Amino acid sequence: MRTRPIIALSVAAVVAALSLAGCSAQSEPDASGSPTSTTSPDLCTAQVASGKASAAVKVSGKVGDEAKVSFDKPLDVTALQSTVVTKGDGDKIKSGDFIQFALTEYNAETGEKNGAIGQSEGSLLPQQVSASSTLGQVLGCATVGSRVVATMPGDEDYPSTVDVLDVLKVVPQAAWGTEQTPKAGFPTVKLATDGTPSVTLPSGDMPTAFEKETLKKGDGTKVAKGDAVLVQYYGVSWNTKKTFDKSWGGTPFTVQQVGTGVVDGFSKAIEGETVGSQVVAVLPPSSAYGKGEINDSDLTGQTLVFVIDIIGVKKAS
Known part of the structure; x- marks a missing residue:
């Protein structure tokens, strides 16, 4: 089965986190050596442009909570687009960062909510941002606290979606306790x-x-x-x-x-x-x-x- 390029959410409210493009799972640690990073440093210019579809989505609710959206249905989604609706006051994210984010996803054709993930602690692993991943192309070098709307084109397996992503924090890559x-x-x-x-x-x-x-x-x-x-x-x-x-x-x-x-x-x-x-x-x-x-x-x-x-x-x- 093909997977959505950001996060796949089931209509039945069973939320399943799947792999991000450019951030694959790794095997058990053994004697074979360490994986190498494939992140690109140019995250700001990797962000896709805002467009008619993403700009047409109105979003309400607090950053970090499940987002509520409104748009004329069906929304015509022909390309991946990204619009910043709330600019956070935190630091810019960088290529190679692991970030904690929240996602609420809607069906672009019907307006129904597919599901949500990341709004509570322990519901989603930190994810790495790179210019080659869809996550990086949607968020670019957004600041922590930002809310971004992305429109995702559909295919034969998945209808088009409207995805609202909240950048919650950059997670240290070493223990901080x-x-x-x-x-x-x-x-x-x-x-x-x-x-x-x-x-x-x-x-x-x-x-x-x-x-x-x-x-x-x-x-x-x-x-x-x-x-x-x-x-x-x-x-x-x-x-x-x-x-x-x-x-x-x-x-x-x-x-x-x-x-x-x-x-x-x-x-x-x-x-x-x-x-x-x-x-x-x-x-x-x-x-x-x-x-x-x-x-x-x-x-x-x-x-x-x-x-x-x-x-x-x-x-x-």
Whole structure:
């Protein structure tokens, strides 16, 4: 099934967040290296023009709440158009930023509301803006607090839509919580100016059981089993003392569902933590890639240390 280029919303009020153009899902962290960023720096000039269709939409309601619209039906939508109806007083968004936004979508032919998403915390993961994505082409370098109307042409699968997007905030790509004091004898984490961690392992015997410590305590939504979570991670092997994988230098990683799709210890590390937090977790082989003869290619038999920054969460429905 083809997907809408921004967010697909079902008429039956079951709201489903789908992938944005230019911002694809990533696979489980492993030893294969980090994904690379494909964002373009020219976000302001990427915004599509306002037009007759988008300018004809009248919008009411508070930015951040579900938007109410009025327009003559059916609205003739022949091209992607974007009109700023409220200019926020926050900073301009930049290419590569992860933003929290709210979306209300209407059927351009009937005027019926398809659905809404992002108005409550934990209902939508932060999304990355780039000049190559439809989201970036609609918002451009809009300021935080802005409300934008987009008209989306239809096709054989989806009717044309009117989409109202509210830019709520730019989400940091590193944990921002209050620093905590870890217990003695745990791996020591040092942060670069951009938040990239490095790990110093303590002397002594290698741990044989799963352990974790919260290094920063965030003020956001608590992560639960089944949630989707956006994270930054840095992985070090206790056996080899080498970094085997990281998201830093690329793009944050999406755990599609806590409890599945990643090793057990990675899920245990983030479950129960809050958005904005940073944790360091020690995963013995039983919580990582399994026991057996130590193997660098698939990390079998190795005890791993992960530093994980929790950037955003979408609660399980």
